[in-house]
Amino acid sequence: MKMTHFSSTPRAVFLRLVSLGVLLYTLWSQITCYPNELKGNCTLCGYNYDEFQCWETRVGQEMYKLTMFDLLITVAVFLLVEFPRRLVVDNCSCKPVQWVGRQEFVVPSNVLGLVYGQTVVWVGALFCPLLPAINTLKFVILFYCKKITLFQNCRPALRTFRSTTSTFFFLVVLLFGWGLATVVLIYSLSEIRPSYGCGPFHSSSTMWSTVPDSFNNLSNVTQEFLFFVGSQAFSIPLFALAIVVMCYVVALATVYGRSIALLKAQLKLESRDKQFLIKQIESLTRQAHIPTHHAGVQD
Structure with missing residues (x-):
């Protein structure tokens, strides 16, 4: 099923x-x-x-x-x-x-x-x-x-x-x-x-x-600007800038990932410490009750 x-x-x-x-x-x-x-x-x-x-x-x-x-x-x-x-x-x-x-x-x-x-x-x-x-x-x-x-x-x-x-x-x-x-x-x-x-x-x-047809009806300045945007003189620097930005984002994501991993490990350690402290408190509480109980029996 x-x-x-x-x-x-x-x-x-x-x-x-x-x-x-x-x-x-x-x-x-x-x-x-x-x-x-x-x-x-x-x-x-x-x-x-x-x-x-x-x-x-x-x-x-x-x-x-x-x-x-x-x-x-x-x-x-x-x-x-x-x-x-x-x-x-x-x-x-x-x-x-x-x-x-x-x-x-x-x-x-x-x-x-x-x-x-x-x-x-x-x-x-x-x-x-x-x-x-x-x-x-x-x-x-x-x-x-x-x-x-x-x-x-x-x-x-x-x-x-x-x-x-x-x-x-x-x-x-x-x-x-x-x-x-x-x-x-x-x-x-x-x-x-x-x-x-x-x-x-x-x-x-x-x-x-x-x-x-619409491109040919544009003004000469606009056509030249669009040709420049589509040329190698504009696309290659733009591609290089995109690579730099991408590398920066990847590096930033890696750093954040390591920080998150460290925080998760720290949370696990803190949870273990809390469990250990709870066990210690329980053991001390039991030890404190036992002498009191014996003293009451002797009286």
Whole structure:
């Protein structure tokens, strides 16, 4: 039972991320008419104008649907599964029900659910600018729902959560989601033709082409300053300064680490001294009571 929860968590989160990747691949194949690239207006417009007159809006809508669907599923599970299960377990004394018990609150699965929601926001932030704000509100609602279900509906975990063993896996999943979102955004910015019918980039060949066009429209002083910032004369001293600052921070962290280790050792010694003094006080107290007791017996 313990291993089932932990082993199913990686499979569940990777299944959700893979399903997101399949959705993005499906949208890409429909927008670009892949593999039938000569179909319809794909050759003339650079994308499937017949079905997606504004493909950016379609991608943003799909990411918005995923965000809201995730919220609705979580609230529905809270109201229709976890809360009734707690009522049945508390009010029914049957052995099968008591053997099942309340639901266990699994920390890794809940953390990885947040990673999935963050990945959806990374992918859809370009196409739905309000998606980060919506996701923030969703996380606030989920926080209070999780808090209520943790204290009211769940039982303590049978297996103690160890952050040291799960932190690496969390970072790997977060890196995987960030890589997926980065690939999607870079390809959308540099390869797919923006929609002719909507958006601020309808007159550009690609979204990225607006960057050099805007750069060329800047004044000569600004262009020279930006060229200087991107030159070796600026980047090499900046890199050297960053190395010096990093070495200083590492040295400072090492000194603080040694100080913390010394303080911990000192606390251990002080606790041992306190235990020794308590034992000495107890022994002296016993020795003081024994003569008094003998004197009372002789009298």
